[in-house]
Amino acid sequence: MGTINVSRKYTLAQKIYLYYIIKGMLINLKRFFRGLFLQENWTIQYPEQRREYSQRFRGAHFISVDKNKTENCTACFLCETVCPAECIHIIAEERPEDENTYGVWKEKKPASFDIDLLRCCFCGFCEEACPKDAIKLSRDYEMSVATRDEAIFDLNHLKREVKGRG
Amino acid sequence: MDPVIFTTTAIIAKILVLLGVTLGVVPIMVWFERRGAGWFQGRPGPNRVGPFGLLQPLADVIKFFFKEDWVPANANKFYYLMAPVIALVAPLAAISVIPFGSHIIIGDHVVHLQLANIDSGVIFILAFAGLEVYPVILAGWASNNKYSTLGALRGSAQVVSYEISMGLALLSMLLFYGTFNMNEMVTWQSQSLLGPIPSWGAFLNPFAALVFWISIFAETNRLPFDLPEGESEIVAGYHLEYGAFKFAAFFMAEYCAMIMASALLVTVFFGGYGFLPGMQMLLEMATAQFGLAEVGIQNVTALLQFISLASKVAFIMFVFVWVRWSLPRFRFDQLMDLGWKWLFPLSLVNLVYSALLTWYMN
Numbered sequence: 266m267g268t269i270n271v272s273r274k275y276t277l278a279q280k281i282y283l284y285y286i287i288k289g290m291l292i293n294l295k296r297f298f299r300g301l302f303l304q305e306n307w308t309i310q311y312p313e314q315r316r317e318y319s320q321r322f323r324g325a326h327f328i329s330v331d332k333n334k335t336e337n338c339t340a341c342f343l344c345e346t347v348c349p350a351e352c353i354h355i356i357a358e359e360r361p362e363d364e365n366t367y368g369v370w371k372e373k374k375p376a377s378f379d380i381d382l383l384r385c386c387f388c389g390f391c392e393e394a395c396p397k398d399a400i401k402l403s404r405d406y407e408m409s410v411a412t413r414d415e416a417i418f419d420l421n422h423l424k425r426e427v428k429g430r431g
Numbered sequence: 432m433d434p435v436i437f438t439t440t441a442i443i444a445k446i447l448v449l450l451g452v453t454l455g456v457v458p459i460m461v462w463f464e465r466r467g468a469g470w471f472q473g474r475p476g477p478n479r480v481g482p483f484g485l486l487q488p489l490a491d492v493i494k495f496f497f498k499e500d501w502v503p504a505n506a507n508k509f510y511y512l513m514a515p516v517i518a519l520v521a522p523l524a525a526i527s528v529i530p531f532g533s534h535i536i537i538g539d540h541v542v543h544l545q546l547a548n549i550d551s552g553v554i555f556i557l558a559f560a561g562l563e564v565y566p567v568i569l570a571g572w573a574s575n576n577k578y579s580t581l582g583a584l585r586g587s588a589q590v591v592s593y594e595i596s597m598g599l600a601l602l603s604m605l606l607f608y609g610t611f612n613m614n615e616m617v618t619w620q621s622q623s624l625l626g627p628i629p630s631w632g633a634f635l636n637p638f639a640a641l642v643f644w645i646s647i648f649a650e651t652n653r654l655p656f657d658l659p660e661g662e663s664e665i666v667a668g669y670h671l672e673y674g675a676f677k678f679a680a681f682f683m684a685e686y687c688a689m690i691m692a693s694a695l696l697v698t699v700f701f702g703g704y705g706f707l708p709g710m711q712m713l714l715e716m717a718t719a720q721f722g723l724a725e726v727g728i729q730n731v732t733a734l735l736q737f738i739s740l741a742s743k744v745a746f747i748m749f750v751f752v753w754v755r756w757s758l759p760r761f762r763f764d765q766l767m768d769l770g771w772k773w774l775f776p777l778s779l780v781n782l783v784y785s786a787l788l789t790w791y792m793n
Contacts, residue, residue: 286758293471293757300470308474 323387323402326380328423336424338399340375344391352384353391378420382408403427434540441542449526449546457686458488464752471756491679498675503574506672510573515673515680518566522687525559528552529694530614531740532704532733536726544704544733545614552613553601556695560650563688564590567652567659567669570681574672582668585763586659589649592770593656597646599778600639603785604632604699617703627708632700636785640700642778647692649770651685653751655758656766663760693747694740701743704736 278284299305309316328336340357360374391400405427410416462477462485469476477484502508532544549555564587571583608616624630633640649656660668670681697703706714717723717731761769 290753290757294753296473297467297470297753300473304475306474310475 318404318406322404322406323389325382325403325405325408326418326423327401327403327425327427328378328399328420329401330424334424336374336399336420337397338375338378339371339397340373341396343394343396344400347390347394349388349390350384350386352381354379375420378423380418380423382416382418383413437540442546445546450523453523453526453687453690454683456690457683460686460689460748461488461491464755467752468756495676495679500675503576503672505575507573507575510569514566514570514573515677515684517562517569518684519680519687521559521562522684522691525556525691526694528555528613529698530617530704532736535730535733544737548612548614551611553605553611557598557601560691560695561594563650566684570673571669576672578665579669579671581665582659582661582671585661586652586669589656589658589766592767593646593649596642596770596774596778597650599782600643600646601699603636603639603782606785606789607632607635613698613703617698617705620702621705629702629705631702636781638781639778639785642774642781643696643700645774647696648754651688651692653689654755655761657760658763658766661760689748689751690744693744693751696747697740697743704740706735707739707742710735710739
């Protein structure tokens, strides 16, 4: 492997390069004093300050509930079918009539509804496919877990209250 | 008091002060380096532990203390353990010949503010500064790791090529001063060059000062010459296999070496403990304010001299940090090019110039 020499025209000041080093260092000194006295930061102090993401941000999933805390999901399997990552696993069962006394009687309900977050690619197709507006993506982006089992959201966790969306 | 006991006490006190100041500055420097890096890069830096993050070094020390003390299986254990010790001892020993004030008067005793006032001070300090490359080689070789060995080889090649220009720059100043004694150098530099401007080495021979300044960056393995460490290329270089407190020793050694090199640069080129502008006025003000006698004036002078030296050293240390976060690392061939093709011949020419100037002046 040979060395490729790219010929460039340098001026004398560039060849000595002490002048340009000092010039660059002075620029950096300006940065230093701006950081020291004006606290000019390009970063945020994360746990205290949070970045505002867009309203359309697709974060952790949740299932919307009605006022009786009954999930809107009717276990139609549309989300499981459309999911490109195959991360949604639903087991359906019949919903007892007395469980939903008001409004429309939803005949089916999910016995279990698991989303494997480690597989999910947050494309939002499930949200688009859902005819009941049941499954939605929140703007919550803090999804770190300690074990793999915790990364599987079950129905209980999905029915949590989410602010600002849904 | 018995003069023998007094002298012994004075020497022990001086050792404690020197060690305390040097090792006490290290955590502050570590803090400043990290916080300063933040300010240079437009971020706050470590600000969680204590006020302004000042206790961050302490947290680091606790972390180092409780880490597992681990020795690689195929390492040469003796040299592996010896390397950090030499790294720490060499710069601390070299500091002992740096004068940090003229003298103070306690009772009827005169205490010279220099641990070892030896006539061959420069030679002594060069010997110990040269010793700093041994821990690099020892650590790299004894770790039995390819990256460490690469770092050690780079370190030795670098120090050899820079020590020559450093020595020549120092030699040109020795021609001016006509002495190897650090204390006499400082006294020589305190005489007037042009009116209020003192005859500092940097004014007499700015080129030697520049060469020396560049060389101490290479000597202390600091950016832009941190090739022996080169995080992005050879992981961590010579101290790759060191963990826990052995790494902390290397870390401290780097900062001690910086302090030593800055103190040497200040002593030889920037008037050592000679007064900064305005200090003389301060002294006269203090004399008038407190009605000091001769003894008091001398003691206040020594204090101001120490402050002068400390501020000069602090400035050089700031430049160390400033350069570190401004300049990228040199490539190895660029480093050799700069060392052998530029600094070495130019410092030779500079030596001839200094010799002629000295001859003309005499």
